[in-house]
Amino acid sequence: MQKRILGQNLSVSAIGYGAMGLSHAYGTAVEKNEAIKIIRTAFEQGYTLFDTAALYVGQYADGATAINEALVGEAIKPFRDQIVLATKGGAEFHDSKLVIDGSPEGLRKSVENSLRQLDVETIDLYYQHMPDPNVAPEVVADLMGQLIKEGKIKHWGISNASVDYIERADDVTKVTAVQDRFSMLARRKSERLFPILKKRQIGFVAYSPLASGFLTNQDRSKIDQHNKLDFRGNMHQFTEVGTDEAQAISSLVTQLADEKQASPAQISLAWVLKQQPWIVPIPGTSKEKRLIENADAVNIQLSDDEIKQMNRLLDKVNYDQFD
Template sequence: MEKVKLGSQGAIVSRIGLGCMGMSEFYGDRNDTESAATLLRSLDLGITFLDTADVYGFGDNEVLVGQTIKPRRDEVFLATKFANLRKREDPAYWEVSGRPEYVHQAIDASLQRLELDYVDLYYQHRVDPNVPIEETVGAMAELVTAGKVKYLGLSEAGPETIRRAHKVHPITALQTEYSLWERDVEDEILATVRELGIGFVPYSPLGRGFLTGTIKDTSTLDASDSRAARYPRFSGDNLDKNLLLVAKLEELAVKKGVKPSQLAIAWVLAQGSDLVPIPGTKRRKYLEENAAAVEIQFTTEELAEIEAAVPKGAVSGDRYNATGMKTINR
């Protein structure tokens, strides 16, 4: 697995990473044994950039990741996040905090769950509109000085916020959704981070699993899978329209001799060496398929075919429900 620079502050990561969210929540029932095996297989394959957050599974995901990687910590470039406040006893409760005092509380809680002394990359998961970004990033910078964090990142931040944050302390990476399914970052955000020397980490490069071609009817998803409820693109007329787009990708994947998931990841990789996607999975089988996507190369004609099959703006529906849409691009 190739190693690449992430941003311009010295971070080196695997060409793709592993998103760990679905191991503990949102995408169906948990299987911690298989998830742990997937994490270890990831390291064996050279996928050493692991992504978690304090909010995933109400902290359970950090516990899982920390316990699993502990014997092999030196191999891992570990990212976690803060800012989303949830309550296990009230799953509907969700707030965002960027208060400086909370930044310190959050990293200490994450390090305790992870059973680690530091994390490599610490993201603000969502921007708090009630706290100036300068104050939040100022507190995050104190974590670097204290040795609890090596590099700083933002997630779903808008161009002006990114610029203001970067003036306080160098930002190593911006994590935002990007795939054939979601291309809004092409309007301004990608140009902004490239201008500033900030790495870009596309999450959900598989469109939350939709681009794999395996989801044809959300009624077949596990009862604990929240995708149909949280993401309008998975329901109603949106679903029907989006399935037509995926069918076109499936045809191109067959023509290329790869799986639709591999084609989707390879397309993201083709957008630039400064992009490090983090496809998520909780199964070794799919991890291995995703890893193989780094070997896929496209001709100019093939990229044009993909563009014609799923042009920018063709996907139907917002990427989050109304509440979620209020938290992005701040």
Template sequence: MELPLRPLGGQGLLVSPQALGTLSISEFYGSELTDPPDVDEGIRTIQRAVELGIQFFDTADIYGNGHNEELLGRVLGPIRDRVVIATKFGAIREPGATSHDFDGRPEYVRAACEASLRRLGMDHIDLYYQHRADARVPIEETVGAMGELVAAGKVRYLGLSEASADTLRRAHAVHPISALQSEYSLFSRDIEAQVLPACRELGIGLVAYSPLARGLLTGAITSGTTFSETDWRRTTHPRFSEDNLGPNLDRVARVVEIAARRGATPAQVALAWLHHQGEDVVPVPGTKRRRYLEGNVAAWGLALDAGELAALGAVLPVGDRYPDMSVVNRETPARA
């Protein structure tokens, strides 16, 4: 399949209109007992993505504590010149822990990049994101160090993952930012108020993670779905709470209705809505299964009419995407 390439940001980066998120190939999303990672199937999923025209792949140093970068490098290394590799730094998690710390110090930026390059087995990273802002370090210092990596040829383009509009402007003033990765979907629209307009003002592309609202928009989750005690959706995300899940499933039913009329899946309709939000928006659905990948890519060819877009635009969720939204809107101190 031929997918057209589109610019991401204004610095020359070209990507497929949909990316593949590879986190779940290295770490389980729900229960390790009921749905453990299948690395062989994950590898075949990455290879199938290339066959389908996907050339934009998303990972991070924290995914599987480095395993995901190693895997991606091993699979895509032989076709390095045909793919765009994005990875992230700055979120730190001890093995076995679920909480994170963050580090944006310039010396850590340099060390993290070298470690990612070793794991990937590559001489450069196409798109290097700060995973989350470090509230102790001015964004100017972090991005200044990231810019030095560009000058050294170790990184081609810079990005941030979850940032306020103010942080975006301050970062972009130090070195051009090509992409912001942020949660964006029918169920996650908060960035439309300030962050997305700032991206467009500055010419920064948006990479939309969790475009299927962590499974809610697939239609596969029902009132009878059982979540394991370790599933972070039920333990961390308010939209999956006992009070909110039922009302949110009622809203998903509207997506299911449109999908049924169009002979599509709810996931395809949700992704198609994102594809209609502008050529500067690139969804990055994550999957470890070829059958889901193939369905996701097919959403590129689904054209929604004005009435369907209006109906979908009215599908708003109950509950925030995180219990404490300062996690994603973290501000950094002013530069001294």
């Protein structure tokens, strides 16, 4: 697969693999051996960026706890030194409530826990999962600099952060990547970050680049609105109103897919890749066919005119709902 550079020197596959859905947020966790097989197949297909987080904990069909970091750590053992392992910390669920702890003590504990769960000696790219309003970015960045010197992490990044937060953190310890939601249905929030990311040579990792599967053109009626383990039931695009609002985009994606003998997912990923040369999308899937399909998106060519046509249509979307 083609490569892209995050930050100044972190080389990764142009499309990464987001492991979240194997254990968390999309219903019951994928059976462990099957999930490991999917991750290893991703490596065989050329994926070299694998993304997880301490927050990604779910439930297997038998009721056992599914810990995404532990799963990813076991799966990548045969090729650990050939990939970039990314995880996120500083946020966990306690008694079903989200607890954010960006204090140096909390983040250091989070890093140590992730090293143990992943069963690795160092983490290639470690993100603060989300800013803590009670802790200044300079404090977080200083700790990350210490962790880099100690060899516990190699690069650091920030997820779900503002321009001001990124700038202040980057002034203390160089930020390699910023991660946020970005797709044709979620543009505006992340696009506001792009000028400063370009200026400071910070890469951008796009999660949910397929709008949580909406842009794959799969049967959306399969979403169980009452399944508390599947967070898509709360997403605007999976409501009747949201589906109607995004219909024009879905139709254009399907049209371009037919013209280029591609899938809607490949068109959607190709659009993301076209936006900036330092953007790396991390779609997730539990299907081997989709895994291969997503990897092939790097070969889909969208012309400048096609991008303009798509963007004109996208400009009409009410992003306040989808972001």
